[in-house]
Amino acid sequence: MGRSPCCEKEHMNKGAWTKEEDERLVSYIKSHGEGCWRSLPRAAGLLRCGKSCRLRWINYLRPDLKRGNFTHDEDEVIIKLHSLLGNKWSLIAARLPGRTDNEIKNYWNTHIKRKLLSKGIDPNTHRSINAAKDHDLKKTGDQVVKDVSFGSLFDKTEKSEEQKQNKNQKQNLINGFVCKEERVERHPVVVVVQEKICPELNLELRISPPWQNKNYDDQTRERSTYTPSHLYVENGMESSSDTAKCQTEDSSSISHSSLDISSISSLGYDFLGLNTRFMDFRSFEMN
DNA sequence: AAATCTTACAACCGCGATGTT
DNA sequence: GAACATCGCGGTTGTAAGATT
Numbered sequence: 001m002g003r004s005p006c007c008e009k010e011h012m013n014k015g016a017w018t019k020e021e022d023e024r025l026v027s028y029i030k031s032h033g034e035g036c037w038r039s040l041p042r043a044a045g046l047l048r049c050g051k052s053c054r055l056r057w058i059n060y061l062r063p064d065l066k067r068g069n070f071t072h073d074e075d076e077v078i079i080k081l082h083s084l085l086g087n088k089w090s091l092i093a094a095r096l097p098g099r100t101d102n103e104i105k106n107y108w109n110t111h112i113k114r115k116l117l118s119k120g121i122d123p124n125t126h127r128s129i130n131a132a133k134d135h136d137l138k139k140t141g142d143q144v145v146k147d148v149s150f151g152s153l154f155d156k157t158e159k160s161e162e163q164k165q166n167k168n169q170k171q172n173l174i175n176g177f178v179c180k181e182e183r184v185e186r187h188p189v190v191v192v193v194q195e196k197i198c199p200e201l202n203l204e205l206r207i208s209p210p211w212q213n214k215n216y217d218d219q220t221r222e223r224s225t226y227t228p229s230h231l232y233v234e235n236g237m238e239s240s241s242d243t244a245k246c247q248t249e250d251s252s253s254i255s256h257s258s259l260d261i262s263s264i265s266s267l268g269y270d271f272l273g274l275n276t277r278f279m280d281f282r283s284f285e286m287n
Numbered sequence: 288a289a290a291t292c293t294t295a296c297a298a299c300c301g302c303g304a305t306g307t308t
Numbered sequence: 309g310a311a312c313a314t315c316g317c318g319g320t321t322g323t324a325a326g327a328t329t
């Protein structure tokens with residue numbers, strides 16, 4: 001399927017925006033609102049492509065932008081969120097009112113990266129650069145191995161009505177995380193982990209069994225093991241209709257009832273120190 | 288003072304996701 | 309379901325301004 005260019009390349013201005021162009025764009029959006037970026041330039045009398053207008057508005061002209069230097073607190077939040085989310089700049093920006101993803105990305109690349117490196121911290125892994133040499137530790141077993149169980153915490157022999165009533169909600173502690181387990185129709189278990197590392201970020205880690213695309217029959221229901229294919233994080237406080245999705249590659253070839261993270265460390269995704277790649281921020285909700 | 292290098296950040300580009308026909 | 313349109317994201321580039329030689 002061919003992709004048409006977002007705009008006519010000829011007769012279009014490129015590069016830095018002039019004051020007059022800014023004024024035209026701001027004036028148009030103030031009276032008509034945002035929307036349909038493709039048709040906006042013509043309607044606003046701008047020789048720019050819609051994409052360029054959108055970027056200019058979002059990153060520079062929006063009235064709610066904070067601008068100015070980043071505070072120490074903002075630095076800390078960015079670093080913590082980056083350690084959790086990686087280069088998901090839009091998600092990070094959603095947690096910093098008045099800051100844009102582009103601004104944070106630039107700030108990360110020009111300031112924070114260097115700051116972390118000067119402290120001997122690898123900005124990609126958020127681990128000590130020296131600690132990166134601990135590869136051998138994994139082999140010798142000196143490292144603490146964290147297991148994430150994808151098996152049910154439910155007792156299969158529920159006896160009383162009370163037990164049955166409670167079966168849809170259980171709580172437990174695993175490696176310092178507060179874990180709730182819930183039954184969801186068509187999916188045997190969803191484990192919700194309220195992470196404790198950065199409580200001020202108010203993030204919630206949700207681990208679930210894979211979505212069953214095919215008919216979910218009783219035979220499947222009886223299986224005690226299932227594929228750890230979805231692990232997602234969501235805002236623990238609020239929910240919204242906006243969800244950011246970033247699915248991983250197919251992970252369905254691996255099936256364990258208890259997943260030894262150390263055995264898959266070669267896959268290389270470090271999340272909350274779990275060192276797992278089975279990430280699916282399927283409903284990372286931000287407000 | 289001029290040339291060169293470095294830094295900061297605005298803007299561009301390509302691509303995937305999603306919506307529409 | 310295919311084809312196409314649009315949006316939004318993340319990586320990269322271009323360039324102005326400041327620092328250094």
